[in-house]
Amino acid sequence: MWQAKVIMQNGELMPFAEARVHPLSLAVAYAITVFEGLRAYYHPGRKEFAIFRLDDHLKRLEVGMKLLRFERGFERSYLRDCLAKLIRANEPDADVYVRLLAYIEGVGLMATTGPVGFTAAAMPRENPKYADTGMSLGVSSWSRLSDNASPPRIKSTANYHNARLTQLQAKSDGYDGALMLTPAGKVSEAPIACFFMVRDGKLITPSVTSNILESITRDTILTLYREVTGREAEQREVDRSELYFAEEAFLCGTGQEIIPVTAIDKLPVGNGKPGSLTIQLRQRYFDVVRGNVSEHPEWRTLI
Ligand SMILES: Cc1ncc(COP(=O)(O)O)c(C=O)c1O
Numbered sequence: 001m002w003q004a005k006v007i008m009q010n011g012e013l014m015p016f017a018e019a020r021v022h023p024l025s026l027a028v029a030y031a032i033t034v035f036e037g038l039r040a041y042y043h044p045g046r047k048e049f050a051i052f053r054l055d056d057h058l059k060r061l062e063v064g065m066k067l068l069r070f071e072r073g074f075e076r077s078y079l080r081d082c083l084a085k086l087i088r089a090n091e092p093d094a095d096v097y098v099r100l101l102a103y104i105e106g107v108g109l110m111a112t113t114g115p116v117g118f119t120a121a122a123m124p125r126e127n128p129k130y131a132d133t134g135m136s137l138g139v140s141s142w143s144r145l146s147d148n149a150s151p152p153r154i155k156s157t158a159n160y161h162n163a164r165l166t167q168l169q170a171k172s173d174g175y176d177g178a179l180m181l182t183p184a185g186k187v188s189e190a191p192i193a194c195f196f197m198v199r200d201g202k203l204i205t206p207s208v209t210s211n212i213l214e215s216i217t218r219d220t221i222l223t224l225y226r227e228v229t230g231r232e233a234e235q236r237e238v239d240r241s242e243l244y245f246a247e248e249a250f251l252c253g254t255g256q257e258i259i260p261v262t263a264i265d266k267l268p269v270g271n272g273k274p275g276s277l278t279i280q281l282r283q284r285y286f287d288v289v290r291g292n293v294s295e296h297p298e299w300r301t302l303i
Contacts, residue, residue, distance in 0.1 A: 001124045002092045008082060008120040013089050019119055026112055027103035031158035034064030034103075037254050039125075040087055040096040040303065041290045049087060049096065050300035052254070052289045054080060056216045057100070064154035065102055071114035074102070083120055084303040090122045097125035097255065101157075128255070130176055134262030134274045135251075137190065138175035139240060140166040144188035144211040152188075152211045159213075163191035177251070179243075179264065182211045187238040193253035194218040195261075196233075197246040197269075198277055203233040210237060217252040217285075220299070224284050227295070248275025250282075258282040 006013045009020075026032040036057040040049045058076045065073050079100070087096055098120060105117035129135075145152050145162045152159055162180075170178035179195060180188045187206050189195050194215040196205045203225050208214055225233050243249075247270040249261035258281065260274030269275075287293045291300055 001126075002090070002094060004090055004121065004123045006086070006089050008086045010117050010119075011078075011082060013086070016121070019121075021103070021105055021117070021119075022107055024107040025103070025105045026108065026110070027105060027117075027157075029107075030110055031156070031161075032068060032104045033101055033157040034061055034068060035099060035101040035155055035157060036061050038083070038098040038100065039254055039289070040092075040098060040122075041300075042092070042095050043291050046291075048291075049092070049303050050289075050291055051083065051087075051098070051303060053216050053220070053299050054083070054301040056219075057254075060155060060214070060216070061100065061102060064156055065116070067151065067154055068156065069113050070102065070104065070116045072116050074118065079118075079120075080301070086120050087122050087303055092122065092124065094124060096122050098122050103157075125255070128257060128259055130259050131257065132274075134260035135176035136263040136266070137177050137179045137261055138170045138173050139243070139265055140169055140178040140180050142166045142169065142178075142180065143183045144180040146183055146211055147209075153208070153214050155213060160191075167191045180211075181240060185240060186210055187240060187243065188212055189215075190251050193251035193256040193259070196221065196250050196252065197238070197243065197261075198248035198275060199242065199245050201247075202231075203229075203277065204238060204242075205233060205235055206238050207235045215253060217254055217257070220285065220288070221252055221258075221281060223296075224281060224288065228280065228284055246270065248278050250275075250278045258285055 004016045007016045007019045040051045100120045102118045166178035182188050189212040249269045251259045260278045
């Protein structure tokens, strides 16, 4: 597998191990950071890389920076060029996972708004664990953050304390992963992925007002489902007890892609195996992100 050679900080490429932020910067002191995880898929036949839904990721980053009142943003075209340059400089020969972080690099009081810096890293990423076998989830006793406390809708680093607590608990309780509920007890999402389930043949996912990150993969799945089946998925509140009615379930996210969920709270989902709609959507997802089909060229930025 290829290795990351260079990393980018504030537009400059440098050896991977040499990136630096000050330990008293707001980025470290108060986790004043927003980030994106993106994937550039490699097409070996055409020898090309395509970043999936690049502009949607950059848009979400911009809103996160705005909400956290960063004193300046970055031009979208500039970041697009930076990521292309970064990927090329690493000379990958397989899929690339990109981490793009914008943060307050200044040292100061909590309300300091700059200077603003950014780092971009390109790394190889192995296939997610459980992708073929499916995974077990346990409903966490930690609640998902709420919008009026630490908005989950933006991808801020601080939100991941909550996610990590649920993940640690799930692992120590013998699950592969966690599923979080809102403080009102409705299903929200997993620590690093959104949740879908199938009930009576219908695809259902918690609404964007269920304290979730507005996931780009979730939006992709909603679109592909509509195209494949001619039906709309239900986006709505999901009660915890509905989970046990699910015939199929899966998690989705850029990093996780699509992972079947085969058990929740030690009860089997459906027959305890990855479901047929899950497998069908997963196949379609890979065909689209990899450019094996002609649909949705607008989602793939060739670099
Ligand atoms: C909390 C959370 N939910 C959902 C997702 C999936 O988001 P996306 O599909 O935009 O990658 C992520 C991805 O990292 C995440 O961290």
